[in-house]
Amino acid sequence: MTSDSPIPEPVDHFSVTDRDLVQAMRQGQIEALGVLYDRYAKLVYGLALRILSNTEEAEDVAQEVFLSLWHRQTYDPSRGSLSSFLMTMTRSRSIDKLRSRNTGFRFLQRWKGLTREELSSSTPLEQASISERSERVRHALAQLPEAEREILQIAYYEGLSQSEIAQRLNMPLGTVKTRSRQGLLKLRKILQDCV
Template structure:
């Protein structure tokens, strides 16, 4: 199997040979991980992303050898998925900055009116969180109040990471709908 080039190994993978995936991971996993780490800045997220990239290579089989090398395909896929994660992280961060209190930092320095408005927003967020299903609320609270990554949440809850991601996304969408008037 080691004698196969990338294209031959990919063809073997398409035919269901799981050892071909292992071979391709051994060849390209390090560079995929390093790029993910450089872009995301977190070893856990880089590991998750590397796994996601190779899982997509195996399941979706979208690589076309006529369009370029497998290495370039994997790096492009890694970059694209990392950018998606960074955008998602940015959206979550903006949501947090607007709606969730972080130990009264910055609020205490404002006017009484600003503090009152912040308290009211915080109370609305807490009330909205309580309306979410337990699993969604728990995933969001662990992420935003305890600062856990999705991998850490999955580990703590003994739940697949895909389930944690789905719960978080569904919870955020429900919160956005519940708090739409505050987003203005």
């Protein structure tokens, strides 16, 4: 395959090397990405699923990995195999997703735990403190855009997962995740002095 020739059409795509496909992809041939996806999608998805234990998140990671391969084109064949590069990228993205998931969950759990602990206290001073903090949280939530506020309220007050929220609100899971993450970041910033 020459540097400016397209991928041979009806030829067995497994006879074309990864290096040739990467070169074709860099020249804008989307078909090359399709062939690479066919070769490595199961591997990428499988690793993401093992790390995340969540099919939707594993699908998101697989999509991110291949989109990054297409858009960023950071793979250097002289530094190792494409499969190793994809596995490293998948592992990194999956761990980032775990950290993001855990950060948001810990933040909500901290507020939920504070509320439960504080409700068991009985002194008037403690009750006043609980009331003040609850008012701060309500005020902070009110400052969020409606879409983000609704998702956080459902997650916190009703305890629904992101998948359940997506189903209830009839919206893509990715949208729920994005709005939840954005809302949590804004809420954390607003409540920074309380946390």
